[in-house]
Amino acid sequence: MADTVVGANPDPHASGEDPNRRDFIHIAAGAAAVGAVAGLAWPFIDQMNPSGDTLALASIEVDLNKVSPGQQITLKWRGKPLFVRNRTAAEIEAAVRDDNAALRDPQRDEDRHKPGKAEWMILVGTCTHLGCVPTFGGGDYNGWFCPCHGSHYDTSGRIRKGPAPTNLEVPEYAFLSDTTVKVG
Structure with a gap:
């Protein structure tokens, strides 16, 4: 005669527990x-996207008729200054001479x-050292000069002297016509 434990249930499913059902409940939970x-985290992640007014400034069109040779205009683009300079022949010659x-x-x-557009120099107008705004016509190379920390850029926006590690940034741009450029 086989030993049986009193009160033991010989059928494990007799109490209504189905292992497949339990696994399904755990997976569903x-x-x-x-x-x-994910539903709670999405608003926090989504708020880090750029605002609508920033996206609207993602690209701008510039009328170049406003800029005479030897002059520069400064625009606000993506929250930063944008330099659009119409270089003179002497500025272009100095920049080419300094290539080497x-x-x-x-x-x-x-x-x-x-x-074919060497006269137009379009640069993001923030110093690559600490983000200050350089001015044109100062410094040792007759280009841009950052008075905050003494970075000197030439007429092509290349760093020549001072603490800045890299050249002034050239943004993506395209000429839509001879008198209009689209930046961004």
Whole structure:
């Protein structure tokens, strides 16, 4: 005669517990928890996206008729100053002559403007050292000069002297016509 324990249930499913059902409940509860966490986290993640007014400034069109040779206009683009300079022949010659100079961030002048448009220098107007706004016509190279920390840029916006590590940034831009450029 087999030993049986009094009160033991020989059928494990007799109490109504189905292992497949229990696994399903655990998986469903886990999926619901993941969905709830994602639903709560999304507003926090979404608020980090750029605001509508910033996205509206993602690109701008500039009328170049406003800029005479030797002049520069400064616009606000993506929350930063944007320099649009109409360079003189002397400024272009000085920049090309310095292509072979010892540059901290080597770049030829022709790589910093569109082909056939050497007179137009379009730069993001923030110093690459600490983000100050340089002024034109100062410094040792007759280009941009950052008075805050003494960074000197040439007429092509290349760093020549001072603490700035890189050249002034050239943004993406395209000429829509001879008198209009789209930046961004």
